[in-house]
Amino acid sequence: AGQIALMHKELVEERRWIGEQRYLHALNYCMLLPGPEAQQLAIYIGWLLHRTIGGLVAGILFVAPGALVMLTLSILYALYGDAPLVEALFFGVKAAVLAIVIEAMIRIGRRALKNRVMVSIALAAFIAIYALNLPFPLIILLAGVTGWIGNRVAPALFSGAAHGKDAVPDIKGAVDLMFERGELAHTRPTRWHAPRIIAIWLPIWLGPVMLIWAFTGSTSVWTEIGGFFSVMAVVTFGGAYAVLAYVAQAAVESFGWLAPGEMVDGLGLAET
Incomplete structure (x- = not known):
């Protein structure tokens, strides 16, 4: 949520690279x-x-700094995590992280859960993953089916559109002006564009995972990590906080990679 707000401030309000309506439309799609x-929003605007x-520059530079910092902090944690000073630091970080997650959940929930039906779906999803221990992909599938049926039966309850005084005023940016001048021909869909993109990037994505499986076997921790996060990449709808429970469930309970406290420590590292 913080990244989205910062990007809006920088790209829409200050730099005027993209208009308000197009930004919100792209965000809803992402x-x-x-x-x-x-x-994804950064890649789209860069593209x-x-x-x-x-798109490549925007996507890589969006991830690379945080990934390098996270790798460095993870190495330090693995080497010195048992030191009394480090343990004391993480004890304080855990409490702060829990507060951050709760605050983010409340903020996101207030924006997304606009009526009792949506609140009920959210509560049902929480019960399903916390009490019933159902797989996260299944919960997402059931929620999607519920939304699809609900949109047909009672569309007003499943609509997030703003009207009247709540409508967002349009602010045109550089992208909008380029569209009006017909300068963005590369955005026009073609028959072979999607198959070509899939043919190029699917092997780049799955190739390393298959090589790890071939050289280390199907039961190695490297194959498990590659397989799990490859699956997670296609089921993580709703942002990072929405998938935390799924990652924790797999890393702690299913695979045993981390202890519960280590999982919270990892979240603390990521939030810092």
Whole structure:
């Protein structure tokens, strides 16, 4: 949520790279896709402005700094995590992280859960994963089916559109002006564009996982990590906080990679 707000401030309000309505439309679309919506939004805007190179630069630079910092902190934690000073630091971080997660959940919930029906679906999902221990992908599938049926039966209860005084005023940006001048020909859909993209990027994504499986076997921890996070990449709808329970369930209970306290420590590292 913080990244989305910062991107809006920088790209819409200050730099005027993209208009308000197009930004919100793109954000809504990215929220429907699996994976981190903030990164997808950055890739989309970079692609609009500078085609494939722009999308690659935006996506890589969105992830790389945080990934390097996280790797460094993880190495330090693995080496010195048992030191009294480090344990004391993480004891305080855990409490702060829990507060951050709860606050983010409340903030996101207030925006997304607009009526009692949506609140009921959210509560049912919580009970399903916490009390019934149902798999996260199944919960997402059931929630999606519920939303699809609900939109047909009672569309007003499943609509998030703003009207009247709540409607967002349009602010045109550079991308909108480029569209009006017909300068974004690369955004026009073609018959072979999607198959070509899939043919290029699917092997790049799954190739390393298959190589790890071939060299280390199906039961190695490396194969398990690659397989799990590959699956997670296509079922993580709703952003990072929505998938925390799924990751914790798998890493702690299913695979035993981490202890519960270590999972919270890892979240603390990520939040810092």
